């Protein structure tokens with residue numbers, strides 16, 4: 001059995017109702033726990049000693065303090081002697097039978113992790129939906145899979161079924177291959193904007209990797225400066241180029257066919273009411289190729 005040795009016993013400092021009576025801490029810390037949880041059945045738990053929480057020399061970590069109980073809460077009752085025919089009291093926090101609420105469990109983690117990226121946790125969508133830190137994070141691992149690019153998305157997609165379908169569509173950001181992941185665009189701890197995006201606006205998110213679309217352009221295309229998602233689906237699409245729909249329908253959501261110069265030029269050649277041969281000969285993009293904006297002196301109509 002591994003002997004950890006208890007550096008210090010302290011109440012980790014999270015808010016507790018004053019009149020609530022709490023169980024006591026164990027005297028031996030992790031060594032007490034491992035009398036029962038140090039066997040082969042518990043081998044998977046021991047990976048915690050190889051991760052960032054297991055650094056005993058660092059007093060900021062659980063194992064530099066109250067050890068297992070820094071996260072699980074005081075275990076005196078649970079670890080104590082249990083009378084014949086009686087049930088062992090559960091640990092207060094984390095684990096299948098823990099009686100403490102999700103919010104209270106989160107407070108334990110937040111007690112040590114209230115730094116910058118958690119500024120927006122309160123009021124963020126995950127906090128409001130009562131998602132727990134431990135719904136995404138694993139503690140008994142050497143490397144928490146949600147912090148690893150190639151394994152993160154699967155954890156998110158367990159809850160986000162709609163997005164799972166989207167990232168598997170024919171045209172998608174390369175998320176399913178692990179080349180990109182959700183936190184390239186999202187801040188899962190909460191952000192004060194739409195969809196908890198990592199950058200303040202949708203376009204600023206996109207410019208991180210598609211800087212050439214930022215411009216400034218001599219001739220701008222208004223919807224591009226406004227919001228990329230007017231034309232693109234960000235997670236995935238059945239249309240090439242991640243488009244919301246294909247041209248010409250894409251363009252005709254906003255642009256009327258009436259009055260297009262090509263119609264004027266060809267109307268005499270066609271039976272009245274027929275569509276322009278220019279429009280049939282190819283989509284809008286074969287002429288308006290600079291759909292994101294043009295720097296050509298005569299690119300006003302985004303043709304060059």
Ligand code: HEC
Pocket residue numbers: 026029030032033034035036037068069072074075076078079080088089090091093094095096097098
């Ligand atoms: C005397 C033996 C013993 C000691 C000491 C002990 N446990 Fe347990 N623990 C058990 C048993 C048995 C179970 C399984 C209980 C069950 O399945 O209902 C358990 C279950 C748990 C669980 C699963 C959640 C639950 O409540 O079912 C957690 C978490 C846990 N122990 C943490 C700890 C921690 C942390 C310590 C040290 C403070 C500790 N245990 C000390 C025997 C012990």
Ligand code: HEC
Pocket residue numbers: 030033034037045048053062063067068069070071072094095096134137138139140
């Ligand atoms: C950093 C916080 C943290 C520390 C420190 C910690 N645990 Fe846990 N433990 C958790 C969380 C969170 C869970 C819920 C499952 C998960 O995320 O891995 C858990 C789950 C458990 C479980 C039940 C799940 C299972 O797989 O059996 C047991 C038993 C347990 N821990 C025992 C311990 C013991 C013993 C120690 C000390 C050696 C310890 N824990 C230290 C956070 C912690």
Ligand code: HEC
Pocket residue numbers: 012052053060061062065070071108109110111112113133134137139143144147
């Ligand atoms: C007693 C304080 C303490 C508690 C309680 C605590 N942590 Fe930590 N945690 C730390 C410290 C210290 C580090 C290492 C930070 C560093 O190296 O900068 C850390 C690191 C982490 C990391 C970074 C892991 C990585 O791979 O980079 C995550 C994620 C994390 N903790 C999540 C949690 C969660 C979830 C809980 C609650 C179940 C929790 N922590 C409870 C102190 C704590």
Ligand code: HEC
Pocket residue numbers: 106109110113115117121126131132133134135136137146147152183188189
């Ligand atoms: C929706 C999933 C999710 C939830 C819920 C969540 N996290 Fe995280 N957390 C992540 C991801 C993903 C990362 C890695 C971020 C990255 O790599 O950019 C992370 C990173 C971290 C880190 C290490 C880097 C940092 O930002 O400081 C800590 C510590 C952490 N989380 C603690 C917590 C705590 C505490 C809670 C609960 C209050 C929590 N997390 C809730 C997904 C989550």
Ligand code: HEC
Pocket residue numbers: 125126129131135136146152155156157158159160182183186188194195196
């Ligand atoms: C335990 C389930 C769960 C997990 C795991 C989870 N989420 Fe969520 N998430 C939710 C719920 C519930 C909502 C609110 C309803 C919705 O929008 O689907 C939500 C909402 C969101 C939103 C929309 C926020 C808004 O304000 O509109 C984003 C973005 C998001 N999650 C990203 C992530 C990412 C990234 C991860 C992985 C790091 C993740 N989620 C993991 C449950 C989860």
Ligand code: HEC
Pocket residue numbers: 153156157160163167173175180181182183184185186194195202205229233234235
């Ligand atoms: C390329 C950037 C990008 C990546 C990568 C990304 N998202 Fe998003 N996500 C967005 C944008 C932008 C929005 C808001 C506009 C929209 O719905 O298209 C959004 C919206 C969401 C929403 C809210 C949808 C709604 O209907 O309110 C959820 C949930 C979500 N994303 C989850 C995820 C998950 C899970 C992953 C990883 C598998 C992920 N996202 C990866 C950019 C991204």
Ligand code: HEC
Pocket residue numbers: 171173174180184185202203205206207208209210228229232234240241242243
């Ligand atoms: C973290 C980097 C990153 C961010 C942020 C990002 N993208 Fe991408 N994007 C990529 C990568 C990588 C590809 C795949 C390129 C390839 O396959 O050659 C891609 C591909 C695309 C494509 C399809 C290209 C094609 O030829 O099919 C479109 C459209 C696109 N992104 C739009 C967006 C939009 C809109 C946003 C903002 C919501 C965004 N991207 C944010 C990295 C990013």
Ligand code: HEC
Pocket residue numbers: 203206207210213214221223224225227228229230231232241243247285291292
């Ligand atoms: C008015 C509709 C529209 C808007 C708005 C729009 N795009 Fe596009 N985008 C397109 C079309 C159409 C294509 C396909 C071009 C082709 O097939 O030649 C495309 C292709 C792309 C591509 C892949 C090919 C390339 O040119 O690199 C990327 C990346 C891209 N867009 C990023 C963005 C970003 C980032 C934004 C927001 C700044 C944005 N788009 C806004 C219509 C739009």
Ligand code: HEC
Pocket residue numbers: 221222223230231247250251252253254255284285288291300301302
């Ligand atoms: C979301 C609406 C929207 C979509 C979709 C859209 N546009 Fe536009 N487009 C505009 C607006 C608004 C202007 C600016 C009109 C103005 O300044 O009078 C514009 C301007 C233009 C111009 C320059 C016209 C001029 O008079 O300066 C061209 C050419 C153009 N769009 C082509 C396209 C093409 C091709 C597509 C499809 C790939 C497309 N647009 C999709 C809204 C849209």
Ligand code: HEC
Pocket residue numbers: 248251252255259260261262278279282283284285286287288301303
């Ligand atoms: C065969 C080439 C061609 C095709 C195909 C084409 N256009 Fe044009 N379009 C032009 C030219 C050339 C102009 C500029 C005429 C001018 O300067 O008088 C123009 C002008 C425009 C303008 C500016 C309108 C105006 O009155 O000045 C818009 C908007 C536009 N096109 C949208 C579209 C859309 C939407 C499609 C697809 C449904 C499309 N175009 C297909 C060649 C084309």
